[in-house]
Amino acid sequence: MGRLHAEEMVLNMGPQHPSTHGVLRLKLRTDGEIVSHIEPVIGYLHRSFEKHAENLEYQMITPFTGRCDYLAAIGSEHGYAMAVEKMMGIELPERVEYLRVIFAEFQRIASHLVAVGTFGLDVGAITPFIYCFRERELILDLFEMASGARLLYNYIWIGGLAHDVPPGFVEKAYEFLDAFDERVAEYNQILTGNKIFIERAADIGVMTPEVAINYGVTGPSLRASGVNIDIRRTEPYSIYDRFDFDVPLGQGLQGTIGDSWDRYYVRVLEMNESAKIIRQALDQLPVEGDVKSAIPRRIRPPKGEIYFRSENPRGELGYYIVSNGKNVPLRLKMRSPAFSNLSVINEIGQGWMISDVIAILGSLDIVLGEIDR
Amino acid sequence: MIQLLANWILSFDILSGMGNSVAWGLSLFIVAALIFVFVAANAIVLVYIERKVSAFMQVRLGPMRVGKFGTLQTVADALKLLQKEDIIPKMADKVLFIIGPWVILVASVVTFAAIPFSDTLLAANMNIGLFYVVSISSIVVLGIVMAGWASNNKWSLYGAMRSAAQIISYEIPVGITLIAVVAVVGSLNLQTMIQAQAGTGNLFHWIPIPLPNWFIFHSPFLFIAAFVYLIGATAEINRTPFDIPESESELVAGFMTEFSGLRWALFFLSEYANATLVALLVSIIFLGGWQSPFADYEGAQIGFSVITLVAIMWTLFVRAKTGRLSVYPLGLSLVITIAAWLFPGFAIWMASPGIFWMLMKAGTIIFLLMWFRWTFPRLRVDQLMYVSWKVILPLSLINLMGVAIWMWLTGEIQF
Numbered sequence: 073m074g075r076l077h078a079e080e081m082v083l084n085m086g087p088q089h090p091s092t093h094g095v096l097r098l099k100l101r102t103d104g105e106i107v108s109h110i111e112p113v114i115g116y117l118h119r120s121f122e123k124h125a126e127n128l129e130y131q132m133i134t135p136f137t138g139r140c141d142y143l144a145a146i147g148s149e150h151g152y153a154m155a156v157e158k159m160m161g162i163e164l165p166e167r168v169e170y171l172r173v174i175f176a177e178f179q180r181i182a183s184h185l186v187a188v189g190t191f192g193l194d195v196g197a198i199t200p201f202i203y204c205f206r207e208r209e210l211i212l213d214l215f216e217m218a219s220g221a222r223l224l225y226n227y228i229w230i231g232g233l234a235h236d237v238p239p240g241f242v243e244k245a246y247e248f249l250d251a252f253d254e255r256v257a258e259y260n261q262i263l264t265g266n267k268i269f270i271e272r273a274a275d276i277g278v279m280t281p282e283v284a285i286n287y288g289v290t291g292p293s294l295r296a297s298g299v300n301i302d303i304r305r306t307e308p309y310s311i312y313d314r315f316d317f318d319v320p321l322g323q324g325l326q327g328t329i330g331d332s333w334d335r336y337y338v339r340v341l342e343m344n345e346s347a348k349i350i351r352q353a354l355d356q357l358p359v360e361g362d363v364k365s366a367i368p369r370r371i372r373p374p375k376g377e378i379y380f381r382s383e384n385p386r387g388e389l390g391y392y393i394v395s396n397g398k399n400v401p402l403r404l405k406m407r408s409p410a411f412s413n414l415s416v417i418n419e420i421g422q423g424w425m426i427s428d429v430i431a432i433l434g435s436l437d438i439v440l441g442e443i444d445r
Numbered sequence: 446m447i448q449l450l451a452n453w454i455l456s457f458d459i460l461s462g463m464g465n466s467v468a469w470g471l472s473l474f475i476v477a478a479l480i481f482v483f484v485a486a487n488a489i490v491l492v493y494i495e496r497k498v499s500a501f502m503q504v505r506l507g508p509m510r511v512g513k514f515g516t517l518q519t520v521a522d523a524l525k526l527l528q529k530e531d532i533i534p535k536m537a538d539k540v541l542f543i544i545g546p547w548v549i550l551v552a553s554v555v556t557f558a559a560i561p562f563s564d565t566l567l568a569a570n571m572n573i574g575l576f577y578v579v580s581i582s583s584i585v586v587l588g589i590v591m592a593g594w595a596s597n598n599k600w601s602l603y604g605a606m607r608s609a610a611q612i613i614s615y616e617i618p619v620g621i622t623l624i625a626v627v628a629v630v631g632s633l634n635l636q637t638m639i640q641a642q643a644g645t646g647n648l649f650h651w652i653p654i655p656l657p658n659w660f661i662f663h664s665p666f667l668f669i670a671a672f673v674y675l676i677g678a679t680a681e682i683n684r685t686p687f688d689i690p691e692s693e694s695e696l697v698a699g700f701m702t703e704f705s706g707l708r709w710a711l712f713f714l715s716e717y718a719n720a721t722l723v724a725l726l727v728s729i730i731f732l733g734g735w736q737s738p739f740a741d742y743e744g745a746q747i748g749f750s751v752i753t754l755v756a757i758m759w760t761l762f763v764r765a766k767t768g769r770l771s772v773y774p775l776g777l778s779l780v781i782t783i784a785a786w787l788f789p790g791f792a793i794w795m796a797s798p799g800i801f802w803m804l805m806k807a808g809t810i811i812f813l814l815m816w817f818r819w820t821f822p823r824l825r826v827d828q829l830m831y832v833s834w835k836v837i838l839p840l841s842l843i844n845l846m847g848v849a850i851w852m853w854l855t856g857e858i859q860f
Contacts, residue, residue, distance in 0.1 A: 084599075090697060105827075192822065196686070202505065263822070271824070426603070426695055426696075427689075
């Protein structure tokens with residue numbers, strides 16, 4: 073017996089919808105509860121970042137990068153700063169590199185906490201979300217200590233950092249790390265192993281490695297499909313080659329490799345790995361060093377172009393910068409991971425129910441600020 | 446209760462001239478008003494409790510600003526809702542849009558007429574009480590479909606359709622579960638049902654653990670039936686993990702999306718009225734209603750001592766597991782136990798049936814429902830149907846048969 077087909081209805085999900093993680097609009101063609109086609113409509117948060125960048129001096133672009141991926145501002149700033157530094161051939165003090173890695177990994181934990189919490193929210197579990205935000209607050213406290221801001225930091229400057237960390241920072245960071253593993257166990261207890269949660273996430277929206285690669289999916293979503301690509305490991309930038317950490321891959325523990333549960337669980341595991349990196353970086357952190365010593369007076373990269381990629385919490389963040397030797401870039405293109413990750417939604421979300429589409433979207437962990445730029 | 450009230454009114458010299466039928470009508474009105482006030486006040490209290498319970502589960506404080514510990518927060522919220530602009534969407538079906546919430550509210554409030562709160566506190570002692578409650582409460586779905594359809598909003602329509610499918614599916618296993626209890630009592634009268642659970646007896650008839658004669662301890666089948674009923678009823682009142690009709694992360698607010706102000710408040714009111722109704726029904730049918738769990742005052746003293754022992758073990762367990770010392774359960778049970786041993790009057794009061802026990806049991810069930818809500822994710826709509834048709838329905842049928850066989854084995858009925 074075939075499935076009964078009824079008249080199709082177009083359902084507008086968003087731009088004002090609780091689970092589209094911002095101002096995303098999804099045009100769903102639905103047949104009853106089953107979604108037969110998904111068309112993401114983006115651009116509601118477009119702020120002309122790339123055009124702005126063509127009219128701003130290099131150091132003035134840094135705060136704008138943070139506003140793209142507002143949940144991982146340090147990640148964006150880090151990638152941008154490294155791209156320009158590579159163009160100019162700036163050698164950084166050791167302390168700067170270590171602090172940058174520490175903050176980038178803290179940011180990864182904070183961003184994954186939001187991803188994990190909101191994914192729980194998407195499938196209807198409210199309490200884990202609050203638990204995740206409790207830990208995120210502690211990380212934001214650390215950021216506030218260092219940069220004075222809690223969301224958009226403008227902390228990583230080209231050639232250094234805005235400020236050195238205040239006294240007491242390292243102790244507080246250790247304190248957070250000591251408690252963190254226990255907290256992750258708490259999430260696993262309340263959400264990861266929950267039977268209803270597994271029913272809702274496992275085997276839903278399976279993304280095969282081929283599909284993931286064809287659509288340019290990167291980051292945890294790609295690794296959940298079993299593809300071992302982490303730019304921190306494959307093309308180590310900054311000082312990531314000095315640390316010992318694992319790259320968690322999706323194993324299909326509750327269902328198929330590459331399902332929503334895997335995408336969720338890879339993020340949970342990555343938080344532990346990031347904590348491991350931070351601990352090593354804090355242990356090795358040089359005590360001496362001026363974080364501002366390498367900041368150039370005039371930022372005028374030589375004529376030429378560069379594509380620099382780094383591992384953002386959401387995937388591969390690339391900056392393509394063309395310089396004509398002036399203090400303003402001729403062109404700046406940002407390759408944002410969530411943009412490519414979102415493009416796969418129709419492929420893996422077709423044929424599932426409305427509730428599943430929301431779970432799949434949540435498992436991709438998109439940030440609209442970065443998609444629309 | 447109506448007749449009692451009428452007699453009481455007529456007993457005043459000044460009022461005795463009004464005649465029996467007038468007095469009866471007046472007391473009918475008073476009782477109806479009392480029920481409505483109970484439902485409304487109950488919702489206000491429960492909203493506050495739910496917010497506090499959820500806050501404590503989520504390591505927050507919850508409402509703290511309005512009144513001491515935020516106790517007046519829901520009153521303030523209710524006032525705010527009353528003041529809000531009443532918006533009826535332009536393309537909505539106006540008539541259905543207006544009567545939808547009222548159908549839901551009326552259906553959930555009138556069911557309280559048959560609920561016995563104590564041996565006398567009962568609006569209408571119907572001999573088909575259970576049937577009345579179950580049938581009237583299922584009118585709620587009609588109002589939900591009305592509201593969802595009339596809103597002329599796709600999300601509302603989805604919510605309404607899901608709700609209709611869900612409530613109708615769960616009505617069947619819930620009904621069959623209740624039939625199992627009716628088979629034991631031999632009556633649909635809720636008062637008779639409670640009286641049949643008086644006294645103490647063995648657990649499951651043969652296991653020599655003295656427990657109250659509640660139906661949850663009647664047989665293994667009714668023990669399961671209590672949980673089947675609780676699950677089914679949770680689904681019927683649209684609470685997490687079965688809150689798919691209003692699943693806020695998917696359907697915005699489901700059938701309530703287009704409603705605002707007072708009309709929205711009516712949905713809220715009926716939601717909590719339904720939750721209370723389910724809690725009351727569970728305590729009436731399976732937990733002995735207004736019967737005290739203790740047979741006499743000695744029973745109360747011994748019972749509380751046992752509870753204290755359990756609390757000590759719980760405290761030690763929590764201490765070993767998390768390293769935290771939670772003294773509140775232990776302290777509370779210790780205070781009550783000492784009071785029960787020192788003052789026989791207190792123990793006698795504890796052992797006597799009444800509204801206190803009814804509300805205690807219902808409150809426990811409501812807390813359980815809140816606990817579910819703030820812990821579980823939400824099921825998908827087809828998984829919900831799976832649970833209903835393939836798990837709970839067969840289970841309830843087996844229960845019904847099992848209860849019949851059990852009664853024959855224990856000699857409660859003979860052929």
